[in-house]
Amino acid sequence: MSERRDFIKFLVAAPLAHFSVTALDLEEAAIRTRETLERLAERGQQYQPKVFTAVEWRTVRVLVDIVIPRDTRSGSATDAMVPEFMDVFMENRENMRTWMRTGLTWLDDECRQRFSKTFIDCTEAQRMAVLDDIAWPRRARPEMQAGVRFFNNFRNFTASGFWSSKMGVDDLQYMGNMPISQWNGCPAPALDKLGVRYN
């Protein structure tokens, strides 16, 4: 934080036309981010969930990676520490704890009914059979609506955690959140794609 404050002070003090110095600051920002991630990783190894029960924690860690798996461009939801994010985020949000807990219970009940096992004890094929019935709202059967609602929420929550992480931001090639000295509008390839141009 103090580094950031220094950066801002520097920014304010810098001559108006010389925002190019921000390259240095961006480097600093990158170092800070790496430190943060390392700290998080450290924390993750010994992370003790405060909201999720031990069983829920195991289930959620499987579920988030089904929603957002690792691929060639970036890691999985657990790599981005989405379960940790969820746990902390729910601490002061009762309504989220409620739908999460109700949903995870629904999932286990459904698995028990079909396979006499909880979700985590099911085989991969059994898990996917249940999820396929709730992951596609438009073709889900009416009796699956409770599951559909849960999975919609869970998908949104996982996406929030993943894409707002450093890993997610990099994956999306988000290029803003930095001071620039001159606004020139959007670059030509972006304009061309939409078939628009500046007069």
Next chain:
Amino acid sequence: MNISKRQPAEYDVCIVGSGAGGGMAAHRLAQGGASVVLLEAGGWWDNSSNSAMLRWPFQSDQRGASTTARPFGEFDACIGGWDLPGEPFTRAEGTNFSWWRARMLGGRTNHWGRISLRFGPDDFRRKSLDGLGDDWPIGYDDLAPYYDRVDELVGIFGSQENLPNHPDGRFQPAPRPRCYELLVKQACDKMGIWCIPARLSVITQALGDRAPCHYCGQCNRGCMTNSNFSSPNVLLFPAQQTNRLRIITSAMAREVTVNAQGLATGVSYINTATGTDEHVRARVVMLAASACESSRILLNSKSSQFPQGLGNSSGVVGRYLTDTTGTDVSGFIPKMVDHVPHNCDGVGGGHIYMPWWLDNKQLDFPRGYHIEVWGGLGVPSYGFMGGIERYEPGGGYGAQLKNDYRRYYGSTIGFSGRGEQIPNADCYCELDPDVKDKYGIPVLRFHWKWADHEINQVKHMQETFRALVSEMGGQVFSTMPTRERGYGIATGGSIIHELGTVRMGRDPKASALNEWCQAWDCRNLFVADGGPFVSQADKNPTWTIMALAMRTADRILELRRTGAI
């Protein structure tokens, strides 16, 4: 108490509220030689050191999500909301209304989108034009010089357009539109909708010691370089350099005190840090606490001389409450799938907007609206691409879903309509006879009812926005709201443009203030927020609040020179 001993026993002016109106009045009065004390209910705030500008969502456990103290997200500058702990308001049966309060130095200027529109000549004389509502006691020409001064003092960008009833100002250059905004403009051109550069109080060139915008798109977090407008950094802190402005934070005004002659003598307030009652004496009192809060203070300022509350012999205080009408529609634009990565943050708000472009004589509603546009590649935060199951293929998980997020990111454009409500007899606030807040101050009870004027206008917004999405080849996921649901009209108060309630006028029996925003019943009492407004207009009110406050401050200086107050 050590501090107060060094203060004058009596100030020239006591201002209640530190937002657009209070800030502007304090600036003008202090510069003009008056000693000023300003009361703010909330705490201190300085964008230069308190802002969360440039913080990444991943640097916080909350990832930018809303919190109780900050309903518009944890990084938003504004501390406040529709529900403040210990500071309730009530609603009459059948009323749906929400009252936003900011609780910090600078008030709502920490919140708004910096959309800075002048009212036009027609906006001051609507009754003369269509028989509805009332005319203002002043016209555009009275306010035009003050709009000019606000433009130059505070800074604004825009473009010279010469459109009827949308007066141009003293603008700095407007930034180029973003690529998706050009797409919107293309559709507008085809549909005959005016689409012009936005008019925002963001500076694109240096102004005094304020640096030009650095285009991080985070005006709402408070600008560390003071490149946009907020009351503390642009008005209050410079005014403090005169050594004639004292700001007292954590000071919740209770009532305006009066003497035997019926003149205001100062303001009693509660020190919210200690819970103690305090009083500050002043020769002039100026309320700028926001339209409804100023009404509440007046209604609570009851005495044997003013049994209905101060400045309320007409009975209009609290009456003619309006908010801007609003509804939103967003559309998925297939052309924008698989975006070209680039930085489209720009300024904190749309670079374009659509001023009212039609003639109401041809329509089934009497007043207009403007359109705001949103979209683009925002910083990924809590809520990112929520509801992706609405997009093809309709949800799912895994590699396909992960890729869908990438492909659909930035492919949505949204439109928000912001229109004029006509004041009506069913929309007002009054003191609740039973309920008090945690300071023991009686609270407001709201009454609210939209008229067909507004409902029909919002229907037109919905149809227009849907047609715009369609023109861009897009798809709206939501169905058109029914008439029973008011075509999706936003709850009263939710656009946070409450106006009226302490209206100005020519007739002391039908208005609380004269043409100088001076109370008919109390010549050293003035109002400098949205309270004096006689009509809404389809323009955001901040610029008019500031022009009026500056004019009122000038009037106070003049009256003090002549010894009239």
